[in-house]
Amino acid sequence: MNPGHTRTLRGRAAVVGIGETEYLRHGQASEPEFVLALRAILTACRDAGIDPGRIDGFTSYSNDRNLPSRLASAIGVDELRYSSMVWGGGGGGVGGAVSNAAMAIATGMADCVVAFRALAQGQFGRFGQVRAGSVGVTDEAAFTLPYGLGSPAQQYAMRFQRWVHDHQGRGLAAQRAVALASYHHAQTNPRAVMNGRPLTGEAYDASRWIVEPWRLYDCCQENDGAAAMILVPAEAAPDMSDAPVFVLGAAQGSDGRFIAPVHNAPRYATANFSTVAPRMWAMAGIGPRDVDCVQSYENFTGGVVMSLVEHGFASAEEVDDMLAFERLIAPGGALPLNTSGGNLAEAYMHGFGLHNEAIRQLRGSSCNQIPGAKVVAVTGGPMVGYVSDVVYGSEDTL
Amino acid sequence: MTSRSETWVLPGGGPRPEPTGLDAPFWAALGEHRLVVQRCSACQAWRFGPEHLCPDCRSFDYSWEEVPPVGVVYSWERVWHPAQPALSTAVPYVVLLVEIPAAGGVRMLGNLVGDPLADVVIGQPVTGVFEDHDSYTLLQWERA
Numbered sequence: 001m002n003p004g005h006t007r008t009l010r011g012r013a014a015v016v017g018i019g020e021t022e023y024l025r026h027g028q029a030s031e032p033e034f035v036l037a038l039r040a041i042l043t044a045c046r047d048a049g050i051d052p053g054r055i056d057g058f059t060s061y062s063n064d065r066n067l068p069s070r071l072a073s074a075i076g077v078d079e080l081r082y083s084s085m086v087w088g089g090g091g092g093g094v095g096g097a098v099s100n101a102a103m104a105i106a107t108g109m110a111d112c113v114v115a116f117r118a119l120a121q122g123q124f125g126r127f128g129q130v131r132a133g134s135v136g137v138t139d140e141a142a143f144t145l146p147y148g149l150g151s152p153a154q155q156y157a158m159r160f161q162r163w164v165h166d167h168q169g170r171g172l173a174a175q176r177a178v179a180l181a182s183y184h185h186a187q188t189n190p191r192a193v194m195n196g197r198p199l200t201g202e203a204y205d206a207s208r209w210i211v212e213p214w215r216l217y218d219c220c221q222e223n224d225g226a227a228a229m230i231l232v233p234a235e236a237a238p239d240m241s242d243a244p245v246f247v248l249g250a251a252q253g254s255d256g257r258f259i260a261p262v263h264n265a266p267r268y269a270t271a272n273f274s275t276v277a278p279r280m281w282a283m284a285g286i287g288p289r290d291v292d293c294v295q296s297y298e299n300f301t302g303g304v305v306m307s308l309v310e311h312g313f314a315s316a317e318e319v320d321d322m323l324a325f326e327r328l329i330a331p332g333g334a335l336p337l338n339t340s341g342g343n344l345a346e347a348y349m350h351g352f353g354l355h356n357e358a359i360r361q362l363r364g365s366s367c368n369q370i371p372g373a374k375v376v377a378v379t380g381g382p383m384v385g386y387v388s389d390v391v392y393g394s395e396d397t398l
Numbered sequence: 399m400t401s402r403s404e405t406w407v408l409p410g411g412g413p414r415p416e417p418t419g420l421d422a423p424f425w426a427a428l429g430e431h432r433l434v435v436q437r438c439s440a441c442q443a444w445r446f447g448p449e450h451l452c453p454d455c456r457s458f459d460y461s462w463e464e465v466p467p468v469g470v471v472y473s474w475e476r477v478w479h480p481a482q483p484a485l486s487t488a489v490p491y492v493v494l495l496v497e498i499p500a501a502g503g504v505r506m507l508g509n510l511v512g513d514p515l516a517d518v519v520i521g522q523p524v525t526g527v528f529e530d531h532d533s534y535t536l537l538q539w540e541r542a
Contacts, residue, residue: 130481136416142425143447145413146536147507149493151481158473158495165473165520209478209490261447263495264505268473 008283011398013102014237014244017048017230018356023193023347027122029224037066037118038074040226044114048230048240055230057082057113059101061093061388062350066118082110086252086388089127090152091297091343091350092272092381095388098355099250101231111233117352118226126222127152143262153219153300156383157211160302162269164213167316172213174314174323175301178337179204179217179344181328182298186341189367191353193223194345218301220343227352229359238395243363245392248375249284251276252388259385271306271382273389280377280389281312288312291391292373293336293361295354296382298343303382308337311379311389330368339368351380355390362394406529407509407538408491412484415534421448423462428535431528434462435501444502467526467537469496472505474518490514494539496524511540 021039029036045052055077058068068083082104086093094117101113125131130150137145144150164171183199186192199217207216237244258265258272267274281287288311296304296311305323308314313335314322322335330336340346340357347353358376360366366373374394381387417425427434436445440457451458473495480486492510497503510518511527523542528535 128481130413132413133483134411135413137413138416138418139421140447141413142415142417142421143507145482146408146415146534147493147509148408148412148477148480148482148485148488148491149475149507151479153479154475154477154481154493157475158493161475162473162495162520209476211478212476257453260453261449262505262507263473264446268505 009099009102009106009247009250010283010285011234011246011248012106013231014234014246015229015359015392016232016237016241016244017044017050018228018359019043019047020191020227020349020353020356021225023191023223023225023349025193026126026222026224029120029122033118033120033123034066036120036224036226037071037116040118040228041071041075041114041116044228044230050112050230050240053078054112055114056080057101057104057110059084059097059113059115060117061086061097062089062091062117063087064117065124082113086386088384088386090299090381090384092384092387093252094297094351094355094380095250095378095390096252098229098231098390099247099252099388102247102250105231105233113231114228115231116226116228117350119349120224121222122224128222140261153211153214156300156303157214158263159269159383160300160306161213163302163306166269167319170316170319171302171305173320174305175218176201176204177323177325177328178298178301178304180325182338182342182344184329185339185368186345189341189346192341192346193221194341213302214300217344220299221348223347223349225347225349227349227356229355244395245359245362246395246398247390248286248393248397249280249391250389251279251283252386254386271303271310272384272387273307273310273379273382276387276389277311280391284391286375286391291375291377292370293330293339293376295338295342295358295376295378297351297354297380298338299382307379307382311377331370336368336370339366339370354378358392362392407511408485408488410531412482414531420450424448425534427462427464428528428537431535432464433467433526433537434464435498435504436460437463444504446501446504446506465498465500468500468542469498469506469524469539471518471520471522471524472497473520476514492518494518494524496539506537508537508539511538
């Protein structure tokens with residue numbers, strides 16, 4: 001037996017259902033976060049045409065508060081066989097939740113796994129604010145908060161600032177285009193919180209700084225809602241869905257010392273995909289040129305620019321040309337990006353909406369459909385300590 | 399001593415460093431207006447922020463060595479949106495990531511002393527300024 005043949009996720013698991021709640025501005029959910037999780041999961045089950053009692057596994061990330069055992073009891077599943085959590089805050093684990101589900105299926109640990117994320121920030125507090133008042137802080141926080149460095153934007157801005165410096169000022173035009181592309185795509189997406197609120201280049205340029213080099217529109221929203229996806233064994237999928245979508249490749253992880261304390265990473269000016277992206281492409285047996293569109297996690301637009309370079313979608317030398325607005329727009333652009341509006345303009349579900357959008361593209365049901373899309377890559381979590389990637393394909397890519 | 403708040407880069411009232419067993423020598427030295435950096439006793443590699451284990455040779459043994467508070471700007475950001483309540487009127491301010499050549503190029507965070515709207519240039523030399531608060535001292539940076 002060739003171990004290189006068996007040790008892969010390529011084509012082993014399929015997505016047969018996706019679902020989400022209504023996406024809302026942060027603090028606007030009228031129901032508890034746990035109920036949002038349940039609603040998204042049940043919607044995904046309806047989409048898959050399965051009885052929710054068949055769910056036998058749960059995967060999530062970002063220390064999601066809704067425990068699998070509690071969800072299993074609330075839903076009334078027949079038996080719970082698997083659960084896993086990708087540690088760490090932010091959305092770096094979003095692809096990891098999907099690939100952990102696929103791994104459980106590929107190894108026979110479970111047969112019907114739901115990957116999900118639920119967020120109710122009115123109930124539990126926002127990410128973009130530092131609540132610490134006049135208190136003692138220890139460890140990493142002692143070296144950052146007293147200097148006014150605390151929010152995610154403040155933590156990551158210096159990585160991109162250094163990247164721009166290392167590349168002779170390139171990347172600033174590209175990050176502007178990333179913001180405009182997300183808002184453009186949101187205008188045809190009824191789920192998008194920013195639907196009906198288009199963004200012009202002039203409005204972007206006039207928007208206030210949050211932390212240089214990032215303006216208001218370079219930063220993701222904060223939202224309430226939940227999203228979920230149902231994965232099953234690949235061989236079961238054709239009977240369950242007219243358009244099953246398959247995991248072609250996945251990878252998760254980090255550069256070796258990416259969060260060396262107090263911003264001392266040996267490779268500082270990166271999105272942290274330098275080692276992860278090549279592993280995803282290798283497993284899938286394809287490369288960036290084979291992708292019909294890319295859903296790339298935007299916490300901050302500069303992180304998307306670095307992500308796309310590290311995945312081989314653009315070179316640093318030509319980044320502002322290769323990531324020009326016209327090239328990022330569906331359906332005609334060379335590299336349609338974040339075709340649902342993404343975290344910036346659809347909703348910040350810690351990137352889960354990007355995964356559901358990938359499935360819609362491959363089913364032919366996106367609001368900004370790429371005709372005949374067969375392969376979609378999804379990146380999760382630029383600049384955070386643990387990141388993850390998935391590339392999906394339609395049945396004829398197997 | 400009278401209040402030094404008019405010379406602080408940021409107003410007080412926010413989070414303050416609370417030393418741990420690992421980093422207490424660093425904060426104590428700042429209080430004496432000295433900069434010390436952790437160094438592996440086995441392989442002599444410098445490291446910052448403090449770690450229990452040397453990631454180069456995996457020795458748990460280390461010392462703290464004094465270095466001159468002199469560096470160059472490795473990266474920077476100018477904060478306009480204050481995420482902390484105590485800093486709501488302090489914006490804009492500049493956070494610097496400063497590389498310390500005398501300590502193997504380790505990097506430290508601090509604020510830029512002086513006009514927050516003046517141009518900041520990566521590679522610019524900076525000199526440490528010890529900023530005394532009631533119960534702790536921060537290391538800030540001014541253009542050399």
